[in-house]
Amino acid sequence: MSIPGEEILPAEVALPAEVVQAPALEMRGITKRYPGVVANDSINLTVRPGEIHALLGENGAGKSTLMNVLYGLAVPDEGEILLDGGPLKLAGPADAIAHGISMVHQHFMLVPVLSVAENIVLGEETMANRIFLDRDEADRRIIELGKRFGFEVDPDVKVGSLSVGWQQRVEILKALYRDARILVLDEPTAVLTPQETQEIFAVLRRLAEQGHSIIFISHKLYEVLEIADRITVIRRGKVVGERVPSETNEDDLAELMVGREVDLVVDRGESHPGAPELHVEGLRVNDDRRNEVVRGVDLEVRAGEILGIAGVAGNGQDELVEALIGLRKPAGGKVLLGANDITGDASRGIYEQGVGYVPADRHRFGLVLSYSVAENTVLTSYHRPPFARGILRNHDAIERVARERIQEYDIRTPSEDVRMGTLSGGNQQKVVVAREFSRDLKLLILDQPTRGLDVGSIEFIHRQAIAKRDSGTAILLVSAELDEILELSDRIAVMFRGRIVATMGARGADKNEVGLLMATGGERDVSPVVTAA
Amino acid sequence: MTRARRLWTLIALPTLSIVLAVVVGSIVILVSELLVSGRLRFDLPINAYSALISGSIGTPNAIVNTLVQTTPLILGGLSVGLAFKAGLFNIGAQGQFLIGALVAVAVGTQFRTFEPGFVGLLVSIAAGALAGAAYGFIPGILKAVSGAHEVVTTIMLNFVAVSTVAAAVSTILDVPGSPSPITLDVGTAALPVLFGRNGHLGILIAPIIAAAMSWLLFKTTWGFEIRTTGANPEAARYAGMSPRRIIVYAMSLAGGLAGLAGATEVLGVTKHMTASYGTTVGFDSIAVALLGRTNPLGIVFAALLFGAMRSGAAAMQIQAGVPAELVGVLQATILFFIVASSVVRRIFRLRAAGPGLDEATTISRSYGGGEAPRAA
Numbered sequence: 081m082s083i084p085g086e087e088i089l090p091a092e093v094a095l096p097a098e099v100v101q102a103p104a105l106e107m108r109g110i111t112k113r114y115p116g117v118v119a120n121d122s123i124n125l126t127v128r129p130g131e132i133h134a135l136l137g138e139n140g141a142g143k144s145t146l147m148n149v150l151y152g153l154a155v156p157d158e159g160e161i162l163l164d165g166g167p168l169k170l171a172g173p174a175d176a177i178a179h180g181i182s183m184v185h186q187h188f189m190l191v192p193v194l195s196v197a198e199n200i201v202l203g204e205e206t207m208a209n210r211i212f213l214d215r216d217e218a219d220r221r222i223i224e225l226g227k228r229f230g231f232e233v234d235p236d237v238k239v240g241s242l243s244v245g246w247q248q249r250v251e252i253l254k255a256l257y258r259d260a261r262i263l264v265l266d267e268p269t270a271v272l273t274p275q276e277t278q279e280i281f282a283v284l285r286r287l288a289e290q291g292h293s294i295i296f297i298s299h300k301l302y303e304v305l306e307i308a309d310r311i312t313v314i315r316r317g318k319v320v321g322e323r324v325p326s327e328t329n330e331d332d333l334a335e336l337m338v339g340r341e342v343d344l345v346v347d348r349g350e351s352h353p354g355a356p357e358l359h360v361e362g363l364r365v366n367d368d369r370r371n372e373v374v375r376g377v378d379l380e381v382r383a384g385e386i387l388g389i390a391g392v393a394g395n396g397q398d399e400l401v402e403a404l405i406g407l408r409k410p411a412g413g414k415v416l417l418g419a420n421d422i423t424g425d426a427s428r429g430i431y432e433q434g435v436g437y438v439p440a441d442r443h444r445f446g447l448v449l450s451y452s453v454a455e456n457t458v459l460t461s462y463h464r465p466p467f468a469r470g471i472l473r474n475h476d477a478i479e480r481v482a483r484e485r486i487q488e489y490d491i492r493t494p495s496e497d498v499r500m501g502t503l504s505g506g507n508q509q510k511v512v513v514a515r516e517f518s519r520d521l522k523l524l525i526l527d528q529p530t531r532g533l534d535v536g537s538i539e540f541i542h543r544q545a546i547a548k549r550d551s552g553t554a555i556l557l558v559s560a561e562l563d564e565i566l567e568l569s570d571r572i573a574v575m576f577r578g579r580i581v582a583t584m585g586a587r588g589a590d591k592n593e594v595g596l597l598m599a600t601g602g603e604r605d606v607s608p609v610v611t612a613a
Numbered sequence: 614m615t616r617a618r619r620l621w622t623l624i625a626l627p628t629l630s631i632v633l634a635v636v637v638g639s640i641v642i643l644v645s646e647l648l649v650s651g652r653l654r655f656d657l658p659i660n661a662y663s664a665l666i667s668g669s670i671g672t673p674n675a676i677v678n679t680l681v682q683t684t685p686l687i688l689g690g691l692s693v694g695l696a697f698k699a700g701l702f703n704i705g706a707q708g709q710f711l712i713g714a715l716v717a718v719a720v721g722t723q724f725r726t727f728e729p730g731f732v733g734l735l736v737s738i739a740a741g742a743l744a745g746a747a748y749g750f751i752p753g754i755l756k757a758v759s760g761a762h763e764v765v766t767t768i769m770l771n772f773v774a775v776s777t778v779a780a781a782v783s784t785i786l787d788v789p790g791s792p793s794p795i796t797l798d799v800g801t802a803a804l805p806v807l808f809g810r811n812g813h814l815g816i817l818i819a820p821i822i823a824a825a826m827s828w829l830l831f832k833t834t835w836g837f838e839i840r841t842t843g844a845n846p847e848a849a850r851y852a853g854m855s856p857r858r859i860i861v862y863a864m865s866l867a868g869g870l871a872g873l874a875g876a877t878e879v880l881g882v883t884k885h886m887t888a889s890y891g892t893t894v895g896f897d898s899i900a901v902a903l904l905g906r907t908n909p910l911g912i913v914f915a916a917l918l919f920g921a922m923r924s925g926a927a928a929m930q931i932q933a934g935v936p937a938e939l940v941g942v943l944q945a946t947i948l949f950f951i952v953a954s955s956v957v958r959r960i961f962r963l964r965a966a967g968p969g970l971d972e973a974t975t976i977s978r979s980y981g982g983g984e985a986p987r988a989a
Contacts, residue, residue, distance in 0.1 A: 437851075445847050446851070449844075
């Protein structure tokens with residue numbers, strides 16, 4: 081079988097002639113081996129001045145390794161890096177930055193209690209003399225840079241008070257302040273609303289116009305098509321294709337990335353909602369600092385339907401879910417599971433009444449990475465038969481069931497007793513999904529079930545969720561990924577500042593309208609009551 | 614990974630730390646001899662180590678003495694190790710040991726003429742262990758309720774324990790007319806001597822407790838809850854466990870083990886206490902637990918090593934003229950290399966044992982939580 085995209089010639093062929101010019105950066109034949117795996121296999125990457133170059137690939141395809149090589153964090157076994165045609169040997173990130181290569185990480189490296197200016201100059205302080213900082217000079221340069229690229233920010237504002245979108249701009253300013261000419265952005269839109277994404281795209285285009293080269297790492301296909309001048313697709317450590325957006329589409333890119341045909345939107349039939357399984361009334365929940373962050377939520381999820389809660393992260397979704405599964409005591413209101421009042425019950429009791437939960441952060445909540453895969457498959461039912469009788473654990477039963485789950489959910493692992501932490505993110509999440517989905521459930525709560533996963537794993541998990549819905553389970557889906565909400569839900573509730581500000585049928589819901597509701601809560605006074613569709 | 618490889622990744626660090634400590638010890642011997650006599654005697658380290666070895670396992674009596682020295686270290690090491698498994702750093706083993714010893718002596722002296730002796734012995738041992746458990750309960754409940762860090766509270770409680778021993782022995786437990794404060798002898802409540810001159814029953818109790826601990830940790834749901842709480846308390850909570858309750862139980866059980874160590878020591882070795890009763894068992898237990906990588910079997914081996922060094926120290930001083938304090942240097946150096954494990958890894962070009970093992974966030978979790986030997 082031929083791999084799609086292998087027939088593609090070097091990108092020069094595919095490009096309009098007038099764009100062809102000397103590359104700003106060239107990575108030639110980069111090979112990096114780790115014990116047992118070739119992370120990068122003679123990868124070639126050419127980035128021109130003023131180009132936005134997207135690097136597309138599944139988790140574990142080798143994007144991060146390649147960028148670590150470029151950033152001086154990893155030394156390649158073979159191959160060379162050329163900067164403006166001259167060979168470059170990098171001793172470390174400081175060296176990379178000195179050569180004008182900067183990276184904006186997915187998780188910002190900012191100090192919230194320091195001001196914008198302090199964050200930007202950190203490690204690169206301009207000194208008035210040997211002892212004192214020259215803050216005026218720093219402020220002047222920051223304002224000047226902001227003007228030049230169209231995003232002025234007050235240098236004296238504390239970073240912690242900025243929105244996520246603006247924090248990201250501070251990260252970009254940090255790079256520009258260090259005279260970065262090649263900017264690597266690692267999944268920059270993962271934390272942004274659609275509106276913020278558009279704003280950051282405008283910034284990136286402006287940077288490119290002024291001659292900066294941008295390497296844009298993403299797994300969101302439509303975004304890559306929108307922003308990139310050129311797209312390099314990596315699979316299993318190899319470049320499997322180069323594309324220009326005008327000559328490709330999402331299906332083509334997905335197929336290149338995964339190596340097979342992928343259903344980007346899992347086909348879901350009509351839902352057949354039954355009786356209400358979860359009924360929430362006037363629920364109020366406080367966060368750890370005793371601020372009321374869930375402020376009177378009413379919800380109803382019926383058997384056999386998926387209710388999606390859309391919202392920008394931090395609008396009370398975490399606390400809402402924690403209250404539903406008994407990890408946080410509600411400050412008021414009622415939670416009914418079927419006819420049973422479970423308000424304020426302990427988690428174990430709630431689970432045992434048929435509630436499954438896939439937590440947002442699998443590393444923090446869902447898994448114990450130092451445990452074996454087998455122990456993780458029983459993490460929420462370790463105390464019940466057949467996994468334990470009294471206080472005595474039954475290891476044979478645990479391992480047998482683990483092997484069944486590995487089969488059934490196609491978990492890629494050498495065996496059930498390898499350490500959880502050695503599995504890829506997608507397979508780790510499959511363990512959580514396998515564990516929760518295979519219990520006898522009335523209600524399933526999915527909190528960011530596919531965050532950070534590759535296209536193939538997302539497809540798999542979405543299919544499982546639809547199957548669970550069709551078997552009559554009520555599903556509450558919480559996700560900051562609006563696309564996921566739109567693709568999976570039967571109904572959508574938008575959460576804003578602790579309230580449900582709108583609810584609607586998912587079919588035909590307008591993405592921009594939902595995005596606007598997520599970002600502003602809507603000017604209109606929308607009734608917070610969610611009614612069954 | 615093969616069984617052998619898996620075993621090696623577990624014992625590589627402790628083994629190599631011991632090797633490095635022996636090397637450092639040799640250098641200390643050479644340099645101190647050079648400073649004292651102005652000569653370089655390359656045979657001296659060899660003489661010292663061979664005296665240390667023959668003094669600890671050279672004769673049946675030496676072996677028995679080594680086992681006697683090992684007993685409190687096993688129990689104390691299990692105390693610290695169990696707390697590590699739950700993600701807690703029990704620096705308070707010292708205090709729990711002292712309180713356990715004090716209460717065991719206090720009870721034991723009441724039964725000093727009671728027949729049959731084993732009744733007094735059982736009551737005294739149980740009282741000592743319970744007292745230690747109560748003393749471990751305090752930092753446990755403080756942590757669960759208020760979040761007070763157990764390292765701080767147990768250090769403070771160690772001082773309280775030392776003073777409590779001094780106060781109790783010089784007042785209510787003091788033998789009237791004695792030149793300096795001292796308790797009565799525990800008499801018939803003492804642990805019977807079974808082997809040689811001083812091989813008391815305790816040397817059999819300790820390994821049995823170690824086996825029980827291993828069973829508890831790896832074969833029962835309680836152990837699973839303890840290990841999960843240590844490895845990832847958030848995941849434990851999410852899984853429906855109660856980390857707060859588990860912390861209280863684990864700290865109490867750890868205190869009980871240290872208290873038991875204290876009880877066997879006073880009932881089996883000293884048979885009485887003085888106001889200035891001194892020991893370093895509680896602190897050495899931390900080193901034992903770390904060297905044994907918090908695993909009960911590993912702790913038994915680590916305790917044997919430390920016990921042998923304590924037991925052979927005198928022979929080394931007499932036969933090779935190297936001060937017994939060298940043992941302290943060796944113990945401290947081993948601990949140093951274990952804690953600064955990245956140094957050892959660099960010297961021997963070892964790879965890190967795996968994710969979640971070395972990149973942990975808290976001191977205790979990095980020693981306690983990451984280790985999850987696959988349960989059977």
